[in-house]
Amino acid sequence: MNAPHSPMSVEAVQRGAQWLRSSGSHADVVISSRVRLARNLWGLPFLHRCSRQQRGAALNLCKQRLLGLGLCPQMLWVDVHTLPQIDRNLLVERHLISKEHAKGPPGGSDEPRGLAVSLPDESLSIMVNEEDHLRMQVLQSGLSLSEGLHAIDRVDDAIESVLDYAYSPRFGYLTACPTNVGCGIRLSAMLHLPALKLLGDVEKVRRAAQDMALAVRGFYGEGSEATGDLYQISNQTTLGKGEAVLLRELETEIIPQVIEYERAARRILLERKRRTLEDHVFRALGVLRSARLLAPDEALTMLSLVRLGVLAGLITDVPEQEVSQLFVLVQPAHLQRLLGRELDQQKRREARADLLRQRLGAR
Amino acid sequence: MNAPHSPMSVEAVQRGAQWLRSSGSHADVVISSRVRLARNLWGLPFLHRCSRQQRGAALNLCKQRLLGLGLCPQMLWVDVHTLPQIDRNLLVERHLISKEHAKGPPGGSDEPRGLAVSLPDESLSIMVNEEDHLRMQVLQSGLSLSEGLHAIDRVDDAIESVLDYAYSPRFGYLTACPTNVGCGIRLSAMLHLPALKLLGDVEKVRRAAQDMALAVRGFYGEGSEATGDLYQISNQTTLGKGEAVLLRELETEIIPQVIEYERAARRILLERKRRTLEDHVFRALGVLRSARLLAPDEALTMLSLVRLGVLAGLITDVPEQEVSQLFVLVQPAHLQRLLGRELDQQKRREARADLLRQRLGAR
Numbered sequence: 001m002n003a004p005h006s007p008m009s010v011e012a013v014q015r016g017a018q019w020l021r022s023s024g025s026h027a028d029v030v031i032s033s034r035v036r037l038a039r040n041l042w043g044l045p046f047l048h049r050c051s052r053q054q055r056g057a058a059l060n061l062c063k064q065r066l067l068g069l070g071l072c073p074q075m076l077w078v079d080v081h082t083l084p085q086i087d088r089n090l091l092v093e094r095h096l097i098s099k100e101h102a103k104g105p106p107g108g109s110d111e112p113r114g115l116a117v118s119l120p121d122e123s124l125s126i127m128v129n130e131e132d133h134l135r136m137q138v139l140q141s142g143l144s145l146s147e148g149l150h151a152i153d154r155v156d157d158a159i160e161s162v163l164d165y166a167y168s169p170r171f172g173y174l175t176a177c178p179t180n181v182g183c184g185i186r187l188s189a190m191l192h193l194p195a196l197k198l199l200g201d202v203e204k205v206r207r208a209a210q211d212m213a214l215a216v217r218g219f220y221g222e223g224s225e226a227t228g229d230l231y232q233i234s235n236q237t238t239l240g241k242g243e244a245v246l247l248r249e250l251e252t253e254i255i256p257q258v259i260e261y262e263r264a265a266r267r268i269l270l271e272r273k274r275r276t277l278e279d280h281v282f283r284a285l286g287v288l289r290s291a292r293l294l295a296p297d298e299a300l301t302m303l304s305l306v307r308l309g310v311l312a313g314l315i316t317d318v319p320e321q322e323v324s325q326l327f328v329l330v331q332p333a334h335l336q337r338l339l340g341r342e343l344d345q346q347k348r349r350e351a352r353a354d355l356l357r358q359r360l361g362a363r
Numbered sequence: 364m365n366a367p368h369s370p371m372s373v374e375a376v377q378r379g380a381q382w383l384r385s386s387g388s389h390a391d392v393v394i395s396s397r398v399r400l401a402r403n404l405w406g407l408p409f410l411h412r413c414s415r416q417q418r419g420a421a422l423n424l425c426k427q428r429l430l431g432l433g434l435c436p437q438m439l440w441v442d443v444h445t446l447p448q449i450d451r452n453l454l455v456e457r458h459l460i461s462k463e464h465a466k467g468p469p470g471g472s473d474e475p476r477g478l479a480v481s482l483p484d485e486s487l488s489i490m491v492n493e494e495d496h497l498r499m500q501v502l503q504s505g506l507s508l509s510e511g512l513h514a515i516d517r518v519d520d521a522i523e524s525v526l527d528y529a530y531s532p533r534f535g536y537l538t539a540c541p542t543n544v545g546c547g548i549r550l551s552a553m554l555h556l557p558a559l560k561l562l563g564d565v566e567k568v569r570r571a572a573q574d575m576a577l578a579v580r581g582f583y584g585e586g587s588e589a590t591g592d593l594y595q596i597s598n599q600t601t602l603g604k605g606e607a608v609l610l611r612e613l614e615t616e617i618i619p620q621v622i623e624y625e626r627a628a629r630r631i632l633l634e635r636k637r638r639t640l641e642d643h644v645f646r647a648l649g650v651l652r653s654a655r656l657l658a659p660d661e662a663l664t665m666l667s668l669v670r671l672g673v674l675a676g677l678i679t680d681v682p683e684q685e686v687s688q689l690f691v692l693v694q695p696a697h698l699q700r701l702l703g704r705e706l707d708q709q710k711r712r713e714a715r716a717d718l719l720r721q722r723l724g725a726r
Contacts, residue, residue: 275655275713276655279655279656282653282654282655283653283654283655286652286653287653289649290646290649291642291646292641292642292645293638350638
């Protein structure tokens with residue numbers, strides 16, 4: 001738990017997490033790319049039909065095999081069900097586990113489930129006993145879906161060499177939820193679209209994506225609002241579509257279109273509405289450098305505009321990477337970890353404002 | 364028109380206008396006190412029944428007698444009907460003439476009417492041919508209604524020695540509007556109530572004042588919203604009440620109560636809600652130091668909070684007087700005068716933001 005750069009340490013946000021490095025292609029618009037694979041074990045019921053004992057058996061089997069595989073130089077194992085709530089939330093904020101995995105199944109929050117994470121970059125993570133027995137993810141900065149897909153294929157093959165997957169010759173890999181059946185792959189990219197938002201054009205993107213059966217969600221997945229002007233675009237179903245089709249749709253069709261659309265919006269703002277853009281951007285920085293109380297949503301909204309200002313060359317005294325890290329550090333669990341104690345909502349708002357003033361050089 | 368410290372020059376706000384000096388008693392809450400007297404000439408109809416010729420005659424008579432009186436060391440005369448609109452607006456923003464006087468009577472904006480102003484302090488001003496033939500005002504900073512009343516009594520006596528007033532033994536001084544009949548006096552104080560506003564208690568003050576037949580209005584008189592948390596409290600009628608009663612009601616009863624109420628609110632904020640207060644105050648300063656576009660209402664709202672912050676000792680690098688002057692300088696006509704050219708609304712918003720950043724030391 002106290003391994004260097006453990007995802008349970010806040011320092012890892014600054015030094016570790018690959019997806020927060022603001023590198024990779026199209027990093028001006030694409031914050032990160034994620035490839036997720038759902039797999040289940042042969043000979044065991046799907047999780048919602050498992051007994052506690054069966055879940056425990058699945059967990060132990062997976063843990064043993066995953067750690068034995070040598071998938072990466074350093075792999076951390078976490079028994080999620082034994083963690084205090086704040087550490088579970090920290091993993092959610094870090095996009096390493098889902099909200100559901102943090103909560104546990106309807107059965108109880110101490111139902112056995114786990115997480116394997118590659119250290120220090122956190123680019124590979126494998127949830128055990130979430131909705132499926134295995135959910136593996138490769139998360140990297142920039143637009144890197146092909147690369148992520150190759151990486152996860154290698155991981156998948158390696159795991160399949162030590163574990164038997166539930167597979168049907170007719171449907172493909174079997175999953176607890178029918179939308180994941182088939183190749184069981186979900187590809188998604190987190191896009192930062194502040195200029196489209198300012199111009200009121202985000203809805204067009206959302207509709208265009210929906211027309212292509214793609215889902216558009218907020219920073220924290222299904223049902224979350226797009227705070228911070230961050231939008232996740234992902235495929236909705238996997239049944240009947242091969243990896244190649246999914247990848248083409250996203251990485252070579254829709255996402256590049258949205259990237260160009262956002263870049264055009266940024267150019268329009270800079271060239272034709274420069275004053276308005278400057279007003280939004282510098283007010284946002286002014287608020288972050290002045291406020292004494294900040295709710296998470298407002299912090300993200302302001303950080304989003306500051307990131308736009310940095311990328312547009314308007315703000316020159318704040319590094320872009322600092323802003324990207326703050327997107328995560330202002331979240332409740334990270335904030336409390338950073339301060340080393342639990343805080344109620346009011347105290348978190350104070351701490352969030354203090355952190356932002358300090359990190360953004362309030363003068 | 365180019366006299367030193369003429370009210371048509373913006374410099375006068377900084378060096379002249381007495382009421383903007385933030386001095387006098389209770390200046391932490393009372394921005395300024397105003398005493399106004401309405402008088403009409405004997406032998407001439409009220410203005411709305413005057414012909415243009417009669418108005419011209421009234422104007423000439425008053426101008427000649429007022430300038431001949433030596434009411435103050437330096438008295439400026441302005442033929443308001445010959446001024447460009449921007450200069451009329453400037454006089455309104457400076458609280459030297461009413462909006463109606465700037466517009467002119469329904470007859471036309473070039474109907475003869477004038478203004479006499481004491482220079483350089485602008486504390487005495489006399490409108491000729493507004494609603495009444497003569498409307499004189501003494502405007503000073505702080506709570507100074509008795510002083511203002513004495514001052515205007517001396518002016519009134521002096522004028523009455525050279526002009527015959529319309530007077531009825533039964534009703535007193537006759538005025539065009541019955542609410543001014545009697546002693547014809549209106550007393551008002553402009554109060555800055557940001558703490559009551561933050562605590563949501565301004566409505567109580569408004570109701571209490573109304574119960575005492577006092578009017579509560581905004582920064583720019585009747586019908587104006589209380590932008591900048593500035594509230595004018597004044598008597599509503601003069602008929603049947605002597606000066607002494609009006610003065611007692613305002614200066615020794617209602618206004619001291621409101622002052623104490625506001626001070627208590629400031630203490631509550633400082634002692635029990637300090638974070639919230641700091642948040643409001645520093646955000647306001649942050650916006651003024653960051654924005655690239657500012658509408659007048661938002662500028663006043665933010666300046667109000669900054670003034671509160673300065674008076675509460677939270678903001679230490681901005682002088683209070685600077686803030687008070689900015690309340691006037693951000694108004695459209697002053698802003699355009701300051702820049703030396705007419706600007707459309709968008710350009711004014713830009714200029715206002717630029718001015719505020721410059722004057723408040725954006726860093």
